[in-house]
Amino acid sequence: KNDLKQVLKSKVAAEQERIKKFRKEHGKFKVGEITIDMMYGGMRGIKGLVYETSLLDTNEGIRFRGLSIPECNEVLPKAPEGCEPLPEGIFWLLLTGDCPTEENVRWLSKEWSKRAKLPAHVLQMLENLPKDVHPMAQFVAGIAACSSESKFAKGYTEGMTKAQYWEYAYEDVMDLLANLPLIAAVIYNRFYKNEETCMKVDTSKDWSYNFAKLIGFDDPGFVEMLRLYLTLHCDHEGGNVSAHAVHLVGSALSDPYLAFSAGMAGLAGPLHGLANQEVLVWLSKLKQKLGESPSEDQIKGYVEETLKSGQVVPGYGHAVLRKTDPRYISQKEFAEKHFPDYPLYKIVSTLYKVAPPVLQATGKIQNPWPNVDAHSGVLMQYYGLTQMNFYTVFFGVSRAIGVLSALIWSRALGLPIERPKSMTTDALMELVKSS
Numbered sequence: 001k002n003d004l005k006q007v008l009k010s011k012v013a014a015e016q017e018r019i020k021k022f023r024k025e026h027g028k029f030k031v032g033e034i035t036i037d038m039m040y041g042g043m044r045g046i047k048g049l050v051y052e053t054s055l056l057d058t059n060e061g062i063r064f065r066g067l068s069i070p071e072c073n074e075v076l077p078k079a080p081e082g083c084e085p086l087p088e089g090i091f092w093l094l095l096t097g098d099c100p101t102e103e104n105v106r107w108l109s110k111e112w113s114k115r116a117k118l119p120a121h122v123l124q125m126l127e128n129l130p131k132d133v134h135p136m137a138q139f140v141a142g143i144a145a146c147s148s149e150s151k152f153a154k155g156y157t158e159g160m161t162k163a164q165y166w167e168y169a170y171e172d173v174m175d176l177l178a179n180l181p182l183i184a185a186v187i188y189n190r191f192y193k194n195e196e197t198c199m200k201v202d203t204s205k206d207w208s209y210n211f212a213k214l215i216g217f218d219d220p221g222f223v224e225m226l227r228l229y230l231t232l233h234c235d236h237e238g239g240n241v242s243a244h245a246v247h248l249v250g251s252a253l254s255d256p257y258l259a260f261s262a263g264m265a266g267l268a269g270p271l272h273g274l275a276n277q278e279v280l281v282w283l284s285k286l287k288q289k290l291g292e293s294p295s296e297d298q299i300k301g302y303v304e305e306t307l308k309s310g311q312v313v314p315g316y317g318h319a320v321l322r323k324t325d326p327r328y329i330s331q332k333e334f335a336e337k338h339f340p341d342y343p344l345y346k347i348v349s350t351l352y353k354v355a356p357p358v359l360q361a362t363g364k365i366q367n368p369w370p371n372v373d374a375h376s377g378v379l380m381q382y383y384g385l386t387q388m389n390f391y392t393v394f395f396g397v398s399r400a401i402g403v404l405s406a407l408i409w410s411r412a413l414g415l416p417i418e419r420p421k422s423m424t425t426d427a428l429m430e431l432v433k434s435s
């Protein structure tokens with residue numbers, strides 16, 4: 001009952017059947033309409049993808065297989081010595097739809113630690129990269145280079161059947177999740193400490209504990225923070241850049257390593273995952289200018305100046321959400337519990353008070369509230385992980401949990417290669433004229 005692949009096997013056939021019946025009965029049902037503004041506007045509001053693991057409500061935020069963030073924090077298993085949810089648990093939940101038991105989660109921790117073994121050529125390639133290559137670019141390269149190990153690609157070459165796709169994808173996903181902390185650690189240790197990474201993981205410990213240890217952090221507070229962080233950033237339905245890129249590239253039957261590296265290239269953009277780095281850069285400049293303990297008015301002035309100079313206020317706004325991101329709230333609660341008096345946390349809290357009205361006053365920003373990236377860097381800073389251009393790599397390690405569980409389901413459901421229709425402006429004008 002702990003073997004995840006067996007658990008999944010029992011679900012796949014039933015789900016295939018349920019969808020087959022649903023499509024037979026309602027396949028021609030109209031889901032929505034597409035306007036020209038939507039086409040020029042980043043396809044906002046177009047319901048065009050099936051993605052099973054999570055669903056975003058514009059006001060309430062994300063739900064993972066129907067569970068909200070507070071519900072997940074409550075019910076997901078914790079480490080024996082901790083009280084934050086384990087990311088292993090959310091992977092089990094996203095993949096199977098069931099809340100895991102403690103035993104399930106311990107099995108998964110062990111399974112990932114057993115599979116953690118980085119191919120020598122990947123290590124060598126990372127070591128050969130110049131040090132000024134951004135950690136996210138190194139991360140993308142490291143993941144893509146692991147494609148040499150893909151059981152999915154090998155299976156395809158050797159003629160696996162369509163019904164077997166998901167099983168091979170599952171094997172790659174498990175190996176990849178096991179190895180992501182190693183890839184991240186090699187980049188971190190080389191980039192910031194000029195050190196080789198001791199690649200040993202403790203098979204009696206959880207994924208986050210081992211990840212923290214690999215980068216030289218053994219403070220239990222940091223490990224607990226990392227467990228929460230890696231749980232919170234895992235998934236945000238299917239249309240965001242990283243999830244959509246993985247989904248799209250995976251639909252060409254590129255192996256999970258290649259599909260995931262494409263997603264990470266998208267996460268590296270400043271309007272998406274890189275925003276957590278941007279927030280810290282922006283906060284550092286704020287501190288440089290205004291000192292450690294600026295007043296409310298000074299912080300408000302700084303937000304206004306940022307807008308006036310034509311820059312975005314990083315960590316605020318969202319393409320779909322219209323309220324404060326519950327992932328922000330969860331991180332705020334963690335900070336409130338562990339370091340309410342930390343000066344940088346106080347600045348972030350004051351921003352939460354003064355920035356939304358300023359953003360709202362512009363009249364054009366759809367969502368003046370903070371998103372996940374507005375808070376995560378502060379947690380890292382408090383525990384001494386101060387290298388901000390590494391922050392998006394943490395986001396990426398977590399994001400793997402969601403987008404790769406979704407990828408297994410996409411293969412299990414036999415989703416075809418993605419190929420929406422595009423139009424030229426002339427063709428659109430013609431369409432309007434002839435209607």
Ligand code: FCX
Pocket residue numbers: 240270271272273275307311312313314315316317318319320364365366367371372373
């Ligand atoms: N600061 C300044 N201007 C902002 C803004 C912000 N935080 N958020 C939106 N705007 C601007 C847009 O740039 C756009 O301006 P324009 O009409 O002159 O081009 C206008 O307001 C309308 O944008 P809106 O519809 O509200 O937002 P979009 O869906 O276009 O973009 C993002 C959403 C998230 C990209 C946008 O709010 C932004 O740039 N925020 C800052 C970066 C950030 O925090 N990104 C992380 C998001 C997320 F959580 C993640 O993926 O990790």
